[in-house]
Amino acid sequence: MRRVIRLGDPTTHGGHVVQATERYTMDGVPVARMGDHCTCPIPGHAGCVIVEGDPDWTIDGKPVALEGHLTSCGAALISTFGRLERSRESVGSMGMSQGSAVTLEREHPATHSEVASDPLEYDDHYILLCGESHKPLAHIEYAVQRADGTIEHGVTDESGRTHLLVTAAEQEHISIFVEG
Known part of the structure; x- marks a missing residue:
């Protein structure tokens, strides 16, 4: 990842x-x-x-662009953002320590095949990973705080995947908190 x-x-x-x-x-x-x-x-x-x-x-x-990808001069890119990683199994995945939180922002419809085909909706789910081992945080309780302040609770699946977040046609800022 x-x-x-x-x-x-x-x-x-x-x-x-x-x-x-x-x-x-x-x-x-x-x-x-x-x-x-x-x-x-x-x-x-x-x-x-x-x-x-x-x-x-x-x-x-x-x-x-992801860490290790190249530039036209042959340099490799180095990420300074250790909390979100790309996994082929999901829209995005987060490397987190238990008891931590991350805030994500999105202003466009997702294009990954696992999310809605309707270009006016924003659908996302994430894979939560251990910040140290980068292994999925399976069967861990988490909370998602939506932009309007509402909180959704869930438990990750065996792959560390959260439930699907669905919103309607506008940017939303979310925070994910992991039990710990």
Whole structure:
């Protein structure tokens, strides 16, 4: 599993991601996608862009950049956001320690095949992972605080997956709290 790349994250050449979508943020920092720009201090490496992304997780039609993906100058991306990782089995997955919380923001319809095909709805579920071992937090109680303050409780399945969150056609900020 790979961690998400956001605006300002470094590269192995000493550069940084300088462009990302404002339409999808994690803890208030925009998420980077394939085609977004980055810097490189190595002479001759001007105008670098992210050339890889996860084809199964897109934002505005562009694949989301993940740790280890490459830039046009050959540098690998390094994530500074240790709490959300990409898993092929879900829309997104979170590496968390028990007793922790994370806030996620989304301003566009999801495009993954497991979520609703209606472009006016936002459907998400997450896989909760141990922040240290990166193993799924199976059968763990959690709470989701919705933007309107309501709280939904649940228990992750054997894969650490939460219940499906469904909202209607507008951005929603959520926080997930893990029992611990």
